[in-house]
Amino acid sequence: MTSAPGYLPYEPQLQPVPWAQDIWTVNGPEVAYRLWGLTLPCPTRMTIIRLPDGALWLHSPVACVPDLVAAVEALGPIAAIIAPNVFHYTHLADWARAFPQARVFGLPGLAAKVPGIAFTALDQPTTAHWAGLIESHVVALGDFAEVVFLHRASRTLIVTDLMQNFEAGRIRNPLVRTVLQLGGATGPNGRPSIEIRLVALAHRNALREGVEQMLAWEPSGIILSHGACYRKDATTEIAKAFGRAGSETEA
Template sequence: MVTEDHNPQRLYQTQQDAMMIECFENRLWYQEQATKQNGMLNNSKMTVIKLNDDRLFIHNPIELSEPLKVQLSQLGDIAAIVTPNKNHHHFLSEWWLAYPNAYFFAAPGLQQTRGDLTFDDVLRQYTPALWQGQLLQTLIRGNDNFEEIAFCDPESQTLILGDTLAWMIEQKHPFNLGYALFNGCYFSPAMPLLLRLSYTEKKYLRQSIQEILTWPFERIIFSKGKVVEHNGKTIFADAFRWLFQQ
């Protein structure tokens, strides 16, 4: 008999209506939500940062439920909505309709994927004026078909990634567990093997990782996987040790 705790629909509803977790007082929050793609139940994580003008920076928006709208309205107005890479776009239409005054930034390649949406700008190496001097960002290079933007909030000492690293130790479903073990991102944070193999220009990837290692962070939030709360820079360096041994 399937109990309520193991019912995917119940899990989805519970996470959809959950309260955001505050990582740093009045500065940074995240919320995790169950999503089903290609028959596999995964968790996707949205990060919210309150900028110096009290407006919100939304990273990797999840499904926009009414409870989530209420929570966000209590934190402030939304200034910017960004996606880490071209794969994270499934709920953008809802946000685009709900927040017409927000600035929408496309990850590299996303404009071609979502030609139905109008973006205000494309994220690249430079930092837009909206969060200049507040957040750090860089383009993780080395794969012409898949480029990701990494962010860092120095105030909360948090590195925010999309799929560059994953830590899927909390996965219990056999299919998800097998995926995590095969890709080497179950026991510790790692770049999934299939993604790692797609980075053919290792020189450019090394440059990107070296830049990130100059940033001030202790916490790492991934779009998928368990949050690293402490000793993030050492864990990040260990995850890319293979890259510097070649």
């Protein structure tokens, strides 16, 4: 994490915020990553879903701090912790240790990055008790794979890195802002980052199948792990995001 945020944080920080019935978002501190010699700030967001039996499903955990842990515990017992791709694991071990009764779901390759954690495969059919309540689809693009989800009750699509919607006005460094704009990470239309778009060139069919599934779900809103979410016009935003990527990835 960076000590001085390079991206104006979404408020409130590290508190569950209602999105719809039985679903919350948590804005987390930014993480930083290196690209072309620059340090790029990346805001984070966790999603919490309460299942019909009262248990909680946590997607892409943010920083595990005492006040947030207490707030989450007040919502219900944690049953599942989800790592939607092999890059979203920074805080995974902390949450797994804090809630040893929870099953941790992840893709192949995560076990090597987070030793000591027992993973349940996220890319295989599962008998987890959230099956049928939360739909999932694996978008496998070679070295990059991500699982996208639909919370059926609220018709909310949950996407991690396949769609990013950084707000240019929140990026404090002008050079970083320009780089992110050139890379396509800034809105108002969310889209995959340039790295993912380049990887997808060799996996056009898999990307197309993933986009078709997201559209077939007909979501009403989209929660993004990075940047501004969409409360409406979800299918339009998906079409915009992958329409441009689609011109690069269609056979």
